[in-house]
Amino acid sequence: MPGIKGPSDYSREPRRHPSLKINAKEPFNAEPTRSDLISSYVTPVDFFYKRNHGPIPVVDDIERYSISLRGLVENSKELFMKDIWKLPKYTVTATLQCAGNRRTAMSKSRTVRGVGWDISAIGNENLRNRLDRMEKSQIAVWGGAKLADVLKLVGIPYLTSITQSGGKHVEFVSIDKCKEEKGGPYKASIPLNQATNPEADVLLAYEMNGEPLNRDHGYPLRVVVPGVIGARSVKWLDSINIIAEECQGFFMQKDYKMFPPTVNWDNINWSTRRPQMDFPVQSAICSLEDVCVVKHGKITIKGYAVSGGGRGIERVDVSIDGGKSWVEATRYQRIGIPYIADDSGSDKWAWVFFEAEANIPQSAEIVAKAVDIAANVQPESIDSIWNLRGILNTSWHRVQVRVGQANL
């Protein structure tokens, strides 16, 4: 899009909700409190985590805004918003999770590098026109065109793995400017076969909660890649490039890769690993802080569970004795309707909430762990999954609770 670029300083940042916990100010990185996060199944825009790598772009003139589609295609194309709006509009419920979610806890085991996050660098977006079935106040809805339909406009059919000119990946480039790219834009790519598969539900989204995207979340147009770490869902889209090899940007090649615990900043070799895309089964308790005091022993344990790649949640187990014994929590996506994972995939990209009643003794270690439909489980401890960038901490979530007066 010629002429529109993100600002170089933080003088035009948008207003944010005052109850957000700010993990870094410039660029702005913040997450909701645990109780705000689970205040509704579909996360309100205000409480959706904000993950940025530079100042928030300003697009004042929506008429002039356009994205270019180019690279290994027969004909390049410039698309304006009116072209995108013309395509069939889809709405998809998809949970986005930052790869760094729960990094702060991993850092307690051994220091990692990166912005610290508690358990709320995650949020859920609704999109299958279920507005009628939920309270208006509970809803953040994202809607947009399917990337597969956009790519058809430049002659790439559904289910294409490679274009005639050798394109195998789809790169998304932002209009923002970030330090890690030496002032250049944030970028990322996904494989072409995912981009051209309409069932992968990759969206070019222009709406959240029935409203145009707000600036923090990518106004006027962003990518939403369901089932994949948040880092690939590029905001403030500038161009889409069909390329032969995966994107060579910083966040693909020098970040968000999974290393074994033995790799440190002295012996790291980035080229030995692929960029992380899909993510493993995850869950966290949101109704309690990691160390807390409750008035009564009768408590409700509540939280979220989600897995990557469209794998639903088969089960959430909760323990009040540090993991010695377990009970199964109830799960739901719609309040009052118990959730059973379904291989044919209703709301397959979305988290579930879980809930269990318990009567705890004077002091208790409460633990949650989830199982996805592929029978993948969360690892018990951080040690075997610790990695220097602190990504994908999916170890059992433990909270220490004492019954009594807060001041005792």
Add this chain to the structure above:
Amino acid sequence: MPGIKGPSDYSREPRRHPSLKINAKEPFNAEPTRSDLISSYVTPVDFFYKRNHGPIPVVDDIERYSISLRGLVENSKELFMKDIWKLPKYTVTATLQCAGNRRTAMSKSRTVRGVGWDISAIGNENLRNRLDRMEKSQIAVWGGAKLADVLKLVGIPYLTSITQSGGKHVEFVSIDKCKEEKGGPYKASIPLNQATNPEADVLLAYEMNGEPLNRDHGYPLRVVVPGVIGARSVKWLDSINIIAEECQGFFMQKDYKMFPPTVNWDNINWSTRRPQMDFPVQSAICSLEDVCVVKHGKITIKGYAVSGGGRGIERVDVSIDGGKSWVEATRYQRIGIPYIADDSGSDKWAWVFFEAEANIPQSAEIVAKAVDIAANVQPESIDSIWNLRGILNTSWHRVQVRVGQANL
């Protein structure tokens, strides 16, 4: 297929390789030795695990053999082998793994019900015409028509989630007879959106290693569902039914479901769980028995790693001190070519072999564990995944090795 049904007794069983370890004789269930299993990357027919629930069907007259496609479709159809052969032929490398693989080890923790299996109820089939790149002797090749193309013949297009008459699942019915179905045929189903997705690579296979299927493996026609537990890859196909709900057969509804460790044979409620399809990340050491003696401390640790759903293997870690410290093993699918998992999915349905050299002390506990591209990990112990049917034991594989003379 009118008139052809499986026999009721075991008088016409095929000949099998004498080195197979027989876990049950009638029905015949057997696996290769560990060293036979890893003798080649692509498992020879003789060494492919045999999993049966009744006598092996006999189809003498291939001209008369046909399958019927019926149910919630506009027009039913009877397809003969010549109709299947006419469709484009595909070859796919896909690892099949019995859900009960490694059950014997799980039973040592707490007794489970089911045929006992060591670590070899798994095998790998080649199908992408890579014959030229491998030794002929290493290859078992399965080839066939894509189920998505077969379903097109009855008017169901690619990427269909529901037919006009409400079909959402595709049921495969065998011609065999099994006890669990009270003398009826083995059956299973998969979701229609998987069956009609050409990228899911579901095959109606008629070849293995360039030869017609042998009787143990489903002659003349079987289903191969890559990335899913072996139980859904129905052999000796009789009919394909488009149905509204998943198949109600025994092996879908009363078996191969994942229960938590708290469920036992007194409190089990089968209807609370979905049939297992996808499977979690798995690995096993094949170059050593679980308790063994080696002559020299310098050893090669070799085995396989695989994950379900087309998720490649990111890493295999090996320990010679019971899991205190780890080194990364090399991985390969083609001998001499190090394997790096690829999101665009070359050989995504196939296992990798891993290898690590080690110099072990007088006695050592050797452990292997794998990480898939979604960063899913294997659980450390059996306890948290123990289930009464003993399915999907994917706990870290441990072997006890002593250096010395076997008789000491």
